[in-house]
Amino acid sequence: MHQYLIMCRSLTYAQRAAVALERAGITVATARAPQELTDGGCGYCIKVSERRFHEALKVLEKFNLPCGRIYRKGPGEAYTEVLR
Amino acid sequence: MIYLDSAATSLLKPSEVHSAVLDAMKTMASPGRGSHAPAEKAAETAFECRCLLADLFHVPEPEQVVFTMNATHGLNIAILSMIKPGDRVVVSGYEHNAVMRPLQLAGAQVDVAASPLFDAEAAVEAFAKRIPGAAAVVCNHVSNVFGFILPIDAIAALCREHGVPLIIDASQSAGVIGIDFTSLGARFMAMPGHKGLMGPQGTGVLICSGQVRPLMAGGTGSNSRSADMPDFLPDRLEAGTHNITGIAGLMAGAKYIKRLGTVRIEEYERKLMGLMRDALSKIPGLTVYAAQNPEMQTGVLSVKHEKHGCEAVAEALGARGVAVRAGMHCAPSAHESAGTLAEGTVRFSFSPFNTQAEVSTAAAITNRILKTL
Numbered sequence: 001m002h003q004y005l006i007m008c009r010s011l012t013y014a015q016r017a018a019v020a021l022e023r024a025g026i027t028v029a030t031a032r033a034p035q036e037l038t039d040g041g042c043g044y045c046i047k048v049s050e051r052r053f054h055e056a057l058k059v060l061e062k063f064n065l066p067c068g069r070i071y072r073k074g075p076g077e078a079y080t081e082v083l084r
Numbered sequence: 085m086i087y088l089d090s091a092a093t094s095l096l097k098p099s100e101v102h103s104a105v106l107d108a109m110k111t112m113a114s115p116g117r118g119s120h121a122p123a124e125k126a127a128e129t130a131f132e133c134r135c136l137l138a139d140l141f142h143v144p145e146p147e148q149v150v151f152t153m154n155a156t157h158g159l160n161i162a163i164l165s166m167i168k169p170g171d172r173v174v175v176s177g178y179e180h181n182a183v184m185r186p187l188q189l190a191g192a193q194v195d196v197a198a199s200p201l202f203d204a205e206a207a208v209e210a211f212a213k214r215i216p217g218a219a220a221v222v223c224n225h226v227s228n229v230f231g232f233i234l235p236i237d238a239i240a241a242l243c244r245e246h247g248v249p250l251i252i253d254a255s256q257s258a259g260v261i262g263i264d265f266t267s268l269g270a271r272f273m274a275m276p277g278h279k280g281l282m283g284p285q286g287t288g289v290l291i292c293s294g295q296v297r298p299l300m301a302g303g304t305g306s307n308s309r310s311a312d313m314p315d316f317l318p319d320r321l322e323a324g325t326h327n328i329t330g331i332a333g334l335m336a337g338a339k340y341i342k343r344l345g346t347v348r349i350e351e352y353e354r355k356l357m358g359l360m361r362d363a364l365s366k367i368p369g370l371t372v373y374a375a376q377n378p379e380m381q382t383g384v385l386s387v388k389h390e391k392h393g394c395e396a397v398a399e400a401l402g403a404r405g406v407a408v409r410a411g412m413h414c415a416p417s418a419h420e421s422a423g424t425l426a427e428g429t430v431r432f433s434f435s436p437f438n439t440q441a442e443v444s445t446a447a448a449i450t451n452r453i454l455k456t457l
Contacts, residue, residue: 009306009314009316010147010306010314010316010318010319011115011116011127011131011305011306011319012130012131012134012146012147012317012318012319013147013316015127015128015131015146016131016145016146016147019135030127031119032116032118032119039309040306040307040308040309040310041307041308041309041310042305042306042307042308042309043306043307044116044306
């Protein structure tokens, strides 16, 4: 099962996105972004499962919470950017 | 002790505030500075507090709620971010030095919309004359000396009409009077955490709309490779480690305010002020600064004796267990407007934790002191 990382511009923004997703019944985790994925150094992301990923994007769009870059990763794999 | 100095600091706080501060000190690190549980708990607390305050003041997004050290810090950010040397800035005749000194520092041309004490209509007229063409308006919501509620809705409407940005000093109104930041359309609103919001000293909030220039630069736990401060709120204005123990206490205080409701708080404090006003008005030689229409005054009451100096009266009250504040209250502009600049006043200020019995006792002690001083 893949996990998706939705990059957020700030911790507060990631927390807002997480609240919107949790309220929609989508379990997510807010985390510091992996070092190799942050252009500016020190960033935040929300982690969502593959099963709820597309639904999560719709929720974020509905609440006008634009996503940053999105990456996916499976067990033992490197992060791959997901193009939208 | 009868504590009647809540306009300075709300010493009497809900017990939840004490517990929250202690719990934060034991269990929280710094928001956004790690993936471990203490950092995450701190991040959750900071976010929850932002959301709560955004809800309390009708702010659309929690990012607009910036944590500061106090209201003065927030006002410095707002004023120094917006005002250039020579800008004409309109202020009320009741401003605190937390407004006047940053304006002086910024090199502003201060244009005082002077008006008599407790005359809201005159205040609106004075602002209406000066707002067109001004670079900004900075206005106290409630005078810290007299409890005079400035007509902020009308002043904000004038600012919107003329496209002049408004900075509100909500130091005496936050947590006491309901405020709708979005409806007012203000650019900034600054408030302390340690007065009406019942938080600990060293906490404050600046509510922002739009872009702002940082007053301080430093680590934010975001965009760390960049030499510039992040261009997004709240990170843009929150350099350095947060006062998370203070923020946790502030959140507990704000929850208490939300539970009680500002309508009840405002009514209760006004009732206590009315009791004190009525009792002190009977004392010969004492001038009591009270509004004819009590709706124009919060739970803050200033008095002046014809013979005894305000510091001597406050010292005598303190010696008998009544805590009040005397002097200029860091607001010479307000004293100038009320004609008390030379002597200052003794200020009684109330909180939801004061009782009517305390007010009666304090009034009786004041009466005795003024007879024997």
